[in-house]
Amino acid sequence: MTGKHLLLRALKDKGVKYIFGYTGGAIMPIFDEMDKMGAFRFVMSRHEQGAAFMSQGISRASLSTGNPQIGVCMTTSGPGAMNLATGLADAYMDSVPMLAVTGQVATGVIATDAFQESDVVGVMMPICKQTYMPLAADEVEATVHEAFYVANTGRGGPILIDIPKDVQNSQVADDYQFEAKSYRPNLPGFYYHPTPEREPLQRAIDLINRSERPVMFCGHGVVNSNAGKTLLKFAEKVNIPIASTMHGLSAIPADHPLHLGMMGMHGTVEANRAISEADLLISFGMRFDDRVTGKLNEYAQNADVIHVEIDASEIDKNVATSVAINADVYRTLHVLAGDPMLTYKPRRRWFEKIEGFRQVMAEDLRQEIETGVGDDGKLLMKTIVHQLSELTDGQDLIVPDVGQHQMMAARFYNFQTENSWFASGGAGTMGASLPMAIGVKLARPDERVWSISGDGGFQMNAQELGTIMEQQLDVKIIILNNGYLGMVRQWQTLFFDGRYAGTPMQSPDFGLMAQAYGLPYRKVETLEDVIPALQQAIEHKGAIVLEFVCDPSEVILPMIPAGGGFEDMIVKRPGQQTPETSNSDGEKS
Amino acid sequence: MKRRAILAFMLDRPGVLNKVSMLIRKKMYNVDTLTVCSSRKAGVSRMTITLREDDEAKVQQVIKQLEKFTEVVSVKELDTDHSYWREVAVVKLEVPASHLESFHGRYNFEVLEQKSADIHILQVAGSTRRIDSFLDEVGQEHVIEIARTGVTALEK
Numbered sequence: 001m002t003g004k005h006l007l008l009r010a011l012k013d014k015g016v017k018y019i020f021g022y023t024g025g026a027i028m029p030i031f032d033e034m035d036k037m038g039a040f041r042f043v044m045s046r047h048e049q050g051a052a053f054m055s056q057g058i059s060r061a062s063l064s065t066g067n068p069q070i071g072v073c074m075t076t077s078g079p080g081a082m083n084l085a086t087g088l089a090d091a092y093m094d095s096v097p098m099l100a101v102t103g104q105v106a107t108g109v110i111a112t113d114a115f116q117e118s119d120v121v122g123v124m125m126p127i128c129k130q131t132y133m134p135l136a137a138d139e140v141e142a143t144v145h146e147a148f149y150v151a152n153t154g155r156g157g158p159i160l161i162d163i164p165k166d167v168q169n170s171q172v173a174d175d176y177q178f179e180a181k182s183y184r185p186n187l188p189g190f191y192y193h194p195t196p197e198r199e200p201l202q203r204a205i206d207l208i209n210r211s212e213r214p215v216m217f218c219g220h221g222v223v224n225s226n227a228g229k230t231l232l233k234f235a236e237k238v239n240i241p242i243a244s245t246m247h248g249l250s251a252i253p254a255d256h257p258l259h260l261g262m263m264g265m266h267g268t269v270e271a272n273r274a275i276s277e278a279d280l281l282i283s284f285g286m287r288f289d290d291r292v293t294g295k296l297n298e299y300a301q302n303a304d305v306i307h308v309e310i311d312a313s314e315i316d317k318n319v320a321t322s323v324a325i326n327a328d329v330y331r332t333l334h335v336l337a338g339d340p341m342l343t344y345k346p347r348r349r350w351f352e353k354i355e356g357f358r359q360v361m362a363e364d365l366r367q368e369i370e371t372g373v374g375d376d377g378k379l380l381m382k383t384i385v386h387q388l389s390e391l392t393d394g395q396d397l398i399v400p401d402v403g404q405h406q407m408m409a410a411r412f413y414n415f416q417t418e419n420s421w422f423a424s425g426g427a428g429t430m431g432a433s434l435p436m437a438i439g440v441k442l443a444r445p446d447e448r449v450w451s452i453s454g455d456g457g458f459q460m461n462a463q464e465l466g467t468i469m470e471q472q473l474d475v476k477i478i479i480l481n482n483g484y485l486g487m488v489r490q491w492q493t494l495f496f497d498g499r500y501a502g503t504p505m506q507s508p509d510f511g512l513m514a515q516a517y518g519l520p521y522r523k524v525e526t527l528e529d530v531i532p533a534l535q536q537a538i539e540h541k542g543a544i545v546l547e548f549v550c551d552p553s554e555v556i557l558p559m560i561p562a563g564g565g566f567e568d569m570i571v572k573r574p575g576q577q578t579p580e581t582s583n584s585d586g587e588k589s
Numbered sequence: 590m591k592r593r594a595i596l597a598f599m600l601d602r603p604g605v606l607n608k609v610s611m612l613i614r615k616k617m618y619n620v621d622t623l624t625v626c627s628s629r630k631a632g633v634s635r636m637t638i639t640l641r642e643d644d645e646a647k648v649q650q651v652i653k654q655l656e657k658f659t660e661v662v663s664v665k666e667l668d669t670d671h672s673y674w675r676e677v678a679v680v681k682l683e684v685p686a687s688h689l690e691s692f693h694g695r696y697n698f699e700v701l702e703q704k705s706a707d708i709h710i711l712q713v714a715g716s717t718r719r720i721d722s723f724l725d726e727v728g729q730e731h732v733i734e735i736a737r738t739g740v741t742a743l744e745k
Binding site (some may be wrong): 133312 | 598600604605607608611615646649650653654656657658660661662663732
C-alpha cells in the first residue's frame with residue numbers, strides 16, 4: 001500500500017464525502033488514486049481559495065445535522081497551497097474545523113527551491129490549529145486521524161497536511177498495520193474540560209440570582225455546540241434577555257421576545273445599551289473581540305462578567321471575568337437549565353428600560369424599510385433583506401459576504417432555523433460567500449441556500465460560478481450592487497469628510513456573466529420588482545443570479561466607531577437631526 | 590519590570606520550537622531568553638522561557654497560549670523563591686592574570702584556557718545577576734567576546 005492510498009483510506013474512514021480542490025504536479029498521485037477508488041465526490045473549484053471556503057461551508061453547515069463532517073480541500077504545492085492561506089486564516093479566526101491536504105515537492109528536492117516549492121508548513125503554522133508533514137508513507141494514516149481529532153477537539157480549527165510527492169507514492173512495509181477504530185493520538189497534554197466544575201458554577205448561580213440587570217451573550221460556541229435550544233430554556237427559566245454576537249446569530253429564533261439582536265459595532269441599540277447598563281454579563285462561547293466591545297476600558301463598567309468558554313486562552317484575554325467557566329457551552333447550559341437553585345425574576349423595570357432602548361431606532365428603521373428606496377430612487381439593502389426574510393419565513397440558509405450588506409443581512413433577516421447563518425467574521429474575508437455557499441448547499445441539500453454579496457466581494461471569487469455550473473448546484477445568488485465598496489464608503493462618509501478614495505467600482509454586466517455560465521439572471525431596479533424577483537428565485541429549480549441596484553448612500557446604523565465606546569454610538573444618519581427630517585442623508589458626493 | 594520564568598515540556602516533534610518562537614513574535618511578548626534541551630523522558634523537550642512582565646494576566650496569557658499547542662505536556666510559571674535559575678557564560682578576557690586572582694573564591698568560574706599573558710578564556714556559571722556582577726567587577730571594557738547560554742531553571 002502507498003501513502004496516497006492510506007491518506008484516502010483515512011479520509012474515507014473519517015466519513016469524508018466531498019473533496020474540494022485543484023490538481024497540479026505535486027498532488028497528481030493522490031488525485032489519480034482518488035479517481036481509482038471512486039469513494040469521494042470531487043468538486044473542482046476554479047481557484048484554491050474557493051476550495052478552502054467550500055470546505056468551511058461543509059463544516060459549518062453540517063455541524064447541526066446528524067452527520068457532522070469536516071470539509072476537506074486538496075491542492076498542489078507552491079501557488080496551489082499558498083492560495084489556500086486566506087481560507088485557512090479565516091477558518092482559524094472563526095474556529096472552523098477543516099482539513100487542507102497539499103502536495104509538496106519530493107523530499108529529495110525540498111530546500112532546493114524546486115519548481116513550485118514553497119515552505120507551506122512554515123507559512124501556515126501561525127494560521128492553522130496544527131500543521132503536519134509526514135515524511136514516510138507509514139506516518140500518513142495516523143497523521144490524518146490525529147488531524148481530525150485535533151480539528152474537532154475543544155475549539156475547532158483548520159489543519160494542514162503537506163505531503164511530499166515521493167511519500168504519496170512510496171510503499172509501506174508488508175507488515176504495516178493500522179487500526180482506525182482503536183486509534184488514539186498520543187497527545188498527553190492536549191485536552192480540554194468539557195464539564196463545568198461545580199465551584200465556579202455555584203458562584204455564577206449566586207451572581208445570576210442576585211443580578212437586577214443581567215444580559216446573556218450568545219456566541220459562536222452556542223452554535224458550534226448545538227446549544228441554541230438549551231440556551232433559550234435557561235434564559236426563559238431565569239428571564240434574562242439575550243444579545244448575540246454576529247456568529248451567534250441563528251442559534252435562537254431572531255424574533256424571540258428575550259432576544260435583543262446582535263451586539264457590537266453594528267448591533268442594535270437595545271443590545272448595546274442594555275450591555276452598557278447591565279450589572280451582569282453571562283457570556284457563552286465568545287471571545288470579546290474589538291467589534292463586540294468597542295473601547296475596552298469603557299466596556300460594561302458596572303457589570304460582573306461570567307465567561308463560559310471552551311478555549312481557556314480566551315478567558316481574561318480582553319475582558320476580566322468575575323467567574324471563569326472553562327467548559328463546553330452545551331454541557332454548561334444543560335447543567336444551568338436544570339439547576340433548581342436558579343430563580344425566575346420578573347425584572348419588570350429592566351425590561352421596560354430595554355423596551356425604551358428598542359424604540360430609539362424602531363420607527364426610523366420601520367419607515368426606511370417601508371420606503372424601500374433612497375433619495376436617488378435606488379433600492380435599500382435593508383428592504384431587500386427584509387423582503388427575503390418575509391418571503392422565506394426566516395427559514396432559509398444565509399451565506400453573506402463581508403461588508404455593509406453582511407451587516408444588513410445580520411440585522412434584518414429573521415433567523416428561525418438553528419445554524420442557518422454562515423459568515424466570515426473574525427477575518428472578514430471578502431469573496432467568502434459564493435464558495436462557502438457551495439459547501440453549505442452540499443452539506444444541507446434539502447434546504448434553500450442564499451449567497452448574498454456586494455458587487456465588490458462577488459467579484460473576488462466570481463470564478464466559482466463555474467463550479468456552481470459544473471456541479472449543477474441550486475444556490476440562489478444575490479448581488480447587492482451599489483457601485484461602491486459600501487462599508488468603507490460608509491466610514492468615508494462618517495469619518496473621512498466624504499472623500500471616496502478607492503471605493504467607487506465599475507462592475508461588469510452581471511447579466512452577461514450569468515449568461516456565460518448558463519445561469520438565469522434578473523436585474524431589479526424598482527421596489528415593485530423586489531418581491532417578484534425573489535419569488536422567481538424561490539420557484540426556480542437551480543442556481544439563479546439576482547442583481548439589485550442599490551442606493552450607495554445607505555448606511556447601516558447604529559454604528560459604534562472603531563476604537564470608540566458604546567457612548568459614541570451613532571443612531572442617526574449623517575445630516576439627520578430628528579426622525580421627522582430623516583429624508584436628508586447629508587451626502588457630500 | 591519583573592522577570593518571570595516559564596517552564597514548558599513539549600513533545601519533541603518537528604516545528605515545535607518554531608511554533609514557540611512564532612507565538613512570541615505573533616503576540617509580541619517581551620522575551621529575554623529561550624533555552625531548549627531534552628528532558629529525562631524520551632521524546633519530550635524541556636523549554637525555559639524568561640520574559641519581563643509585570644502584568645499577571647499577560648503572563649497567564651503566555652501560559653494559556655502554550656497550553657493550546659497540541660504538543661504540550663505541561664506548562665507552569667516558576668517563581669524565584671522556589672526555583673533555581675542559572676546560566677553559563679564563556680568569556681574571552683583581556684586582563685592580567687593577577688587581576689583575576691582576586692575573584693577566586695568569590696565567583697564560580699573556571700579558566701578554560703590562557704592564550705597569552707593577559708588573554709584568558711573563562712567559564713562562569715550562576716544566576717544572571719551573579720554573572721552580570723562578575724563582568725562588572727572584572728570590567729566590561731576587558732571583555733573581548735562573550736557567549737551566554739540563556740537561563741535554564743529547575744524547581745526546588
